[in-house]
Amino acid sequence: MELTPRLKTIGDSIEKCDVIADVGSDHAYLPIYLINNGKADKVIATDINVGPAEISRKRIKRFRLEDRIEVRVGDGLKVLDNDEADVIIIAGMGGLLIQSILSESLEVAKSADKIILQPMRDSRLLIKWLLDNSFSILEGKIVKEKDKYYEVIWCCYDEKSRNDVNEINEVYYYNNTFLLHEYIDKKIVQYTRIIEQMKASNIVDGEARMKECIKELNDYKEAKKWLSLNVER
Template identity: 40%
Template sequence: MNTNKLSDRLATVAKYIPEGSSFADIGSDHAYLPCHVVQSGKAVFAIAGEVVEGPFQSARKQVQMEGLTDKIEVRKGNGLEVIQPGEVDCITIAGMGGALISQILDEGKSKLDSVKRLVLQPNISAISIRTWLLDHNWTLVEEEILEEDGKIYEVLVAEKGNAFKAYNKNKMDEGLLMGPYLIQKQSEAFLKKWSNEMENWKRILDQLDKANETIENQQKKQELLDKIKMVEETLKQ
């Protein structure tokens, strides 16, 4: 992967960055995403944010090598600390856990007033992000799921508006867990992800059956049984 050829995962994120935008890529690593998007002419300005010294230096070097220091600023800081209010209209956060992405958004929510779009790619726990968006009046406008190098990734795109718009209110739990748009499409990657999840839950159930019967174990078993039933019913749609 380089600035000319992104991974499928990052290429999917790039696809949802609006034309003519100024955006911040939080946790930018080597700054491949901002370099690619600015080079293509899709974005006019980008901030590459990194909190760790090594990746920060790698991002600075990459931007310098590409001759993009006039259009991409590499800044060191935690989460949205690297941007000023009103500075960008799009934020991308990719390659982290959903809970961490949600925490970054929550801690930096004062910086989101001018932001029109969030493009988020959690490695795990997309439900954490969907829940945060719902709680803070951001609506999902699109979702994608893809498999690359044996791993399955989800990309969530959100804009300000009616947070409930994307969901079937009678099936909120399913939508938050599995993704309202992904449920509708039921792609090959989606089916594989949730089939694998169910198999994992069933293995945990087997282990709980062999363990001492405690109130906590009973609760865990019931939660797993409920999730398995919900996913099975969703996949039959």
């Protein structure tokens, strides 16, 4: 089964373990790939909606993997017990939604050996939350898929308090060369445009979102500054 570059990056990064949980599994493409490539003895594929879960079950049955992949219907990590999954994957959601999923089941998140996150937006806000809640950022990558860029974040809970932006920049960016420069430049242009549009349209009740966008823009500018001093193109 062929995966998109972002999902393949996630799948190929995982070392063999007992149980992987894929939250918001998107029709079980990744769980099937994980089992077929010997990444886990068991995968738990979750979805908040019954319809996609049923599609996942049918696809799993087609691959005759019902004994290796379990589909659960429920909200985020609430369908998992503490210490049940060695690796937790949450991909293809907004960063603030991922943050909410983790915070609502924090003990489950803490119990995993590794968590792999792929936020579609608000990644810097998610990373800040992870640092504020004593999660260590193990690695970060930028994946280009056609003309779009995706961030993948590997992290785990380690009880240490941290808030040094230079530390996180070093861990998160060091191995990403030209593609990262390209990605950050695009993000700066994107958030600058969003802020200008919001100012021009006088959106009602948009103050909170405006603050989020300004924070994102400033974070990317800081990252660009750090990158120019520490990582060559």
